[in-house]
Amino acid sequence: MTTERRATANAARRKETSRRAILTSAFELVQEVGYVKLTIEGIAARAGVGKQTIYRWWPSKGAVLFDAFLMLSEDGAGEPAALPDTGDLEADLKTVLRATVAELTDPRYDEPMRALATEIAHDPELAAAYLERLDAPLKELKRQRLRSAQRAGQLADDLDLDVAMDLIWGPLLNRWLQRTGPLTAEYADRVVTTSLNGLRPRSPEGGSARAGA
Amino acid sequence: MTTERRATANAARRKETSRRAILTSAFELVQEVGYVKLTIEGIAARAGVGKQTIYRWWPSKGAVLFDAFLMLSEDGAGEPAALPDTGDLEADLKTVLRATVAELTDPRYDEPMRALATEIAHDPELAAAYLERLDAPLKELKRQRLRSAQRAGQLADDLDLDVAMDLIWGPLLNRWLQRTGPLTAEYADRVVTTSLNGLRPRSPEGGSARAGA
Numbered sequence: 264m265t266t267e268r269r270a271t272a273n274a275a276r277r278k279e280t281s282r283r284a285i286l287t288s289a290f291e292l293v294q295e296v297g298y299v300k301l302t303i304e305g306i307a308a309r310a311g312v313g314k315q316t317i318y319r320w321w322p323s324k325g326a327v328l329f330d331a332f333l334m335l336s337e338d339g340a341g342e343p344a345a346l347p348d349t350g351d352l353e354a355d356l357k358t359v360l361r362a363t364v365a366e367l368t369d370p371r372y373d374e375p376m377r378a379l380a381t382e383i384a385h386d387p388e389l390a391a392a393y394l395e396r397l398d399a400p401l402k403e404l405k406r407q408r409l410r411s412a413q414r415a416g417q418l419a420d421d422l423d424l425d426v427a428m429d430l431i432w433g434p435l436l437n438r439w440l441q442r443t444g445p446l447t448a449e450y451a452d453r454v455v456t457t458s459l460n461g462l463r464p465r466s467p468e469g470g471s472a473r474a475g476a
Numbered sequence: 477m478t479t480e481r482r483a484t485a486n487a488a489r490r491k492e493t494s495r496r497a498i499l500t501s502a503f504e505l506v507q508e509v510g511y512v513k514l515t516i517e518g519i520a521a522r523a524g525v526g527k528q529t530i531y532r533w534w535p536s537k538g539a540v541l542f543d544a545f546l547m548l549s550e551d552g553a554g555e556p557a558a559l560p561d562t563g564d565l566e567a568d569l570k571t572v573l574r575a576t577v578a579e580l581t582d583p584r585y586d587e588p589m590r591a592l593a594t595e596i597a598h599d600p601e602l603a604a605a606y607l608e609r610l611d612a613p614l615k616e617l618k619r620q621r622l623r624s625a626q627r628a629g630q631l632a633d634d635l636d637l638d639v640a641m642d643l644i645w646g647p648l649l650n651r652w653l654q655r656t657g658p659l660t661a662e663y664a665d666r667v668v669t670t671s672l673n674g675l676r677p678r679s680p681e682g683g684s685a686r687a688g689a
Contacts, residue, residue, distance in 0.1 A: 433647035461674020
């Protein structure tokens with residue numbers, strides 16, 4: 264390896280080390296001080312870099328946090344590669360929603376995820392990037408699981424799967440972010456059962472009857 | 477009226493005038509500059525008061541915004557005294573949810589409501605005050621409408637009304653705040669139909685059949 268090529272490789276490695284230090288620091292710091300008090304200066308100090316380094320790569324603290332989530336997700340610390348599929352849709356959805364409740368109420372994740380949700384709420388561009396890079400892959404996993412249930416006759420044939428996903432996950436996310444009620448495993452179970460069965464009365468055989476194709 | 481009593485009455489009137497000017501200014505300003513750039517200084521300048529006056533009455537810009545919403549709601553500019561009850565639950569819920577969509581996508585309300593949602597997400601005390609003073613009265617109206625439907629046999633007898641409300645309103649609020657998809661009247665309609673019918677297939681007579689009490 265020539266001296267020049269070695270120098271380039273070293274520079275790339277240093278850059279990647281700094282990038283990961285910054286993202287890790289942002290994620291840790293927001294847990295400690297909260298989103299409102301999170302600053303680029305604070306992230307820089309914790310990561311041991313100059314704040315100009317951060318400003319060169321990211322336009323805002325929200326953008327840093329977003330990439331921190333992306334790094335976690337790419338490192339595989341986040342979501343699994345597929346949703347459980349035991350054949351029992353109700354049980355599988357309860358498993359998944361209970362895990363979501365555990366994650367949302369985990370002090371390590373609660374504050375960083377509120378911070379990300381806030382940035383999304385106020386920044387349409389970041390929201391679009393979030394949709395494409397974090398939300399879409401996750402939604403695809405959910406869609407696959409629902410399609411499998413639809414093939415098994417456990418979901419209505421004419422169901423709008425986007426609306427279905429919003430009905431299953433929306434209440435929980437809204438209750439968490441807006442603090443409108445306790446977020447428990449029991450609540451997760453009820454959301455699953457109620458969304459599957461619907462709010463109207465069901466005739467005794469209605470729950471398992473197949474709708475005409 | 478004695479001079480002293482007149483002076484006290486004038487002071488109270490001036491205080492109320494200042495208070496309303498501050499709240500109106502906060503609500504207007506957040507529409508123009510957005511939540512992130514909203515400052516106490518900016519509100520004070522627009523209201524024509526010193527910023528110390530604001531700090532004397534409110535601890536944060538979030539608290540000012542919250543009271544601005546409360547003033548609007550008390551002035552009756554906000555929600556009606558009851559949800560429509562024509563006897564047709566599905567039609568009534570569509571009317572209500574379409575109105576919510578119109579409000580959430582109205583440029584006059586979108587940014588102030590995002591600001592309030594953000595404060596709630598990051599401030600558990602403000603969230604508790606919001607729950608009690610703004611959310612609870614509204615929820616009571618929703619609960620009354622659902623109870624009326626339950627008495628008419630249009631909702632399952634054993635339905636958890638809190639979960640039901642979350643299923644009807646949660647998807648819409650989450651989609652709006654997190655920008656996860658378009659917020660349209662058609663979407664509102666689908667959420668209503670899908671939450672009422674449930675995600676599972678229904679037998680042809682299932683939709684209107686009464687469950688055993």
